[in-house]
Structures are given as C-alpha cells and as structure tokens.
Amino acid sequence: MIALVSDIHSNQEALLAVLKDIRERSIEDIYCLGDITGYGPNPRECVDLIQQHAGVTIRGNHDDALFNDGASDFNLRAEGALIWAREQLFSNNQLPSDRQRRITYLKNLPETHEEGDLMFVHGSPRMPLRDYVFPRDVRLKPKMREIFSKIERYCFVGHTHIPGVFTPNGVYKHPDDLVGGIYILEEPKALINVGSIGQPRDSDRRACYCTFDGDSLVFRRISYDARTTMQKMYEIEQLDNTLADRLLAGK
Secondary structure, three states, X not given: OEEEEOOOOOOHHHHHHHHHHHHHOOOOEEEEOOOXXXXXXXXXXXXXXXXXXXXXXXXXXXXXXXXXXXXXXXXXXXXXXXXXXXXXXXXXXXXHHHHHHHHHHHHOOOOEEEXXXXXXXXXXXXXXXXXXXXXXHHHOHHHHHHHHHOOOOEEEEOOOOOOEEEEOOOEEEOHHHOHXXXXXXXXXXXXXXXXXOOOOOOOOOOEEXXXXXXXXXXXXXXXXXXXHHHHHHHOOOOOOHHHHHHHHHOO
C-alpha cells in the first residue's frame, strides 16, 4: 500500500493533517507528485516534511520555477507567491545547512519516476511539468490518445488539483461518482489524478490524497484548519488575499 500526495503548495496545516491520517493507517510508503511549494505560507516547513516522509518525490512546475524562468506562464498572483517562496528558501535568515539542504533537494527532484508499468509525473506523460489534463479533456480524443500511448498501465498525476480517474475509452470519474471514493482498476490503462493537499479546486475544500494497493484506489478527503493557513497568508503582503480566500471555497 502506498499513499500518493500532490500539490501541497506550502500549506503546512493540510500536509500535517494528511500525514497524520497516513500514519494512523500504518502506511509507510509515501510518493509525492510535486508542487511542494507555491501559493501558501510555509514553503520551508513543507519541504522539510516531504523530504522527511516521502520516499519518492518528483518535481512540480512551481518547484521547477524556483530555479529558472518557468513562471512565464504564471498569473500575477502565482508569480508573486513564487517570488516570495524563492526568497524564503534562498535567503540567509536560516541555518546555512538547512538552506543548502532544501535547495539541493528541490533542485535535484526528477521530472518523472517509473516502477515497472507504473508512471508518476506532475502534469502528464506528454509534458511532465506543465501539461494539464482536465475532466473536460476526455472530449479531446487526439490529446487523450497521445497521452495514453505513453502509458504502459497506470500513470499518477497532479497539477490540476482536481482528482479523478481517466480511462482510454473517454471516461472520467470524479471521486464523488465512486462509492466510498473507491475505484477498482479493471482497465488495462488508467490516468489517475490524486488531487491536491494544499489547494483543492473541485469545490471540496478538504485536502485530498490517494491510497493505492495495486488493484484499487481510494480517494481520501481530510479536514484541516484552513483558517489558520489563511490568517498566515493574510499577514504576508506578497501573497494575494484571494489565494487564501479560495481555500474555503475549494476552487
């Protein structure tokens, strides 16, 4: 059994709540699908927690943008949050050893991870960092054919902050469509979005992550103290207030 987490986005309260749930289920293996940083108020703490608890972590587009001009396609709110996160992670007002450890860790994250016929990326197999696969994309048959041509069996992604399962026959199922959030993997291939811990966007403000046992998925929603996260964000001038407000809306 493994736990799959993604899009933490510097939300320490949400991450701690999910890690507690994972621990209570006696799950030892945690895979992180990127975007530890961005948007939220605790990039250092979230990097430390993921480094400590996740055995496999890949790079997200926000993590990548810390080191290059990858924010060129960000909106102004996201870019402002990126600049602030970069200052927190690169600044000298932390122990030099912690600064170096965090930077080295983030800089060396791979874009993809594969284990047998399982693939783990942030966006999609086409463009691991920046390709969005939305539920509506099931109607874009050429796009979905190209994506599934690159999947051997199951591919796990994040990036859109919208959880669900895509199959090659043009079907998408949101966790709300599933009894108990459980999906039995019977198709030869599937693309699974594990959702977002730190900034869900499917109208459910609770943190989302998945557990996977090789045959089935369980989408799990975890409540956390979002108002504490929001208050931290309101107190940081460089973080737009709307980034905090959306935590209660789950959009």
